[in-house]
Amino acid sequence: MDRKTIFTELKKVLAPYTENKEMLDGISEETDLIRDLKINSANLVDIIIDAESQYNIEIDFDSAEKMYKVGSCIDVIIDKMNQSA
């Protein structure tokens, strides 16, 4: 699975937790989940769990703490998929 596909799918994962759906269309890898997308930090764990289910991976603490930008989320997902493959 390539980076672009994950990027598109990640928008769907984030959608339930963002209020500003239009903003989601304009995101880039540099978009900060909390600061830019106004996602409540209490939902970060939900996003990690949803990503785990979507890609059948397990995200450990050290990786989870990197997942505050769209780009770093994709990095972690690719990294974990390669590990489990």
Add this chain to the structure above:
Amino acid sequence: MKSAGNDIVALRSVDKQRTSQFRFYSKILSALEQALYHQPQFAEIPFENYVWLLWSVKESAYKYLKRTIPGLVFSPTKIIIQHIEIPVGPLINKFEGIQWESNGYSEEFYRGKVIYGSHTFYFRSKISEEWIATVVNNNENFENVWWGIQSIDDAGYYHQSKAVRTLLLNKLNSFFPGDLQVEKNPVGYPVILKDLEDLHIPVSLAHDDRFVAYSFILNPLNNS
């Protein structure tokens, strides 16, 4: 350096079922904190309240630390709650009102100690049927810690943001009459300006769903 940290969790937006799954709560609670729940004093506290109580303490401590460690990333399992005491009185308060505020009281709250590396904090939390709210301080004396909560009609982000600022500035205005403003500094924490000068009052803001909350540290005697 003096700082401030608070958090509020709206219980309506909590997914109880998901919270009770190991793969969820193990990303928030350390193994020791998971074990701590089985102490008899927590027997009457629902597990989801326990998880989100600890979450709110960790998030509050993170906000407190962020002022001194700007590059800090929130990692819940690294901020560790060492000790929790439950309130004298009801474990869950009825919150039929529209607003609540407090400073100084202790035995009516959940209270305890939290550590991050070599940093030690103390917390006070209050649980109502609708929310869990926490405030932290670097000292066990909460006399100069002010915190308040308000319920709002509109849970939209921009409305929350405006409502929490109005609530805070009204409270601060009773100590500092005049034109006050809340600005965010580049690291992301709020600063209070009076006539465009930084008042150097550590404040912390939080919102979730239909609830907004503030906290700040102020000794009224030093400022009057």
Add this chain to the structure above:
Amino acid sequence: MYNDILTYLPYKSSFLFIDNISALDMNGVTGDYTLRKDAFFYEDHFVNNPVTPGVIITEIMAQIGLVVLGIHLIISGNRKAGVTMDGGSFPLLTATDVSFFKMVLPGEKVIVTSKKQYFRFGKLKCLIEMHNGAAELVAKGIFSGIIKNAVIKK
């Protein structure tokens, strides 16, 4: 009836939130205040939708329920001796825990009732309630303050 105690209060008129003290003894106090429509805090709170801020409600409760009662507790028995109050001798609010239930609009009259929980070692703790003209509960809370000794003029 008990309004002579108001002369001991150290507030200026724009920050004095007491009109009447209708009952006062060693265990409690009742008083009222009518919110002025032109009060300074309605200008911004909120624009075109004035509502009394919670902090003002707290201040009204503290002035009637804690400050008036506190001053009464210090000066009773000493009134004839000529007690004066200065900035250092009125009750200082040290802890509050207040819940608000109803909004108060400009022009509304509010009634504050305070019951002393204890007065020990200069610390006064009261349970204070505020009702509106329709006898609905507006706010309720616990207030504590420290009272330093008043200066008694010889």
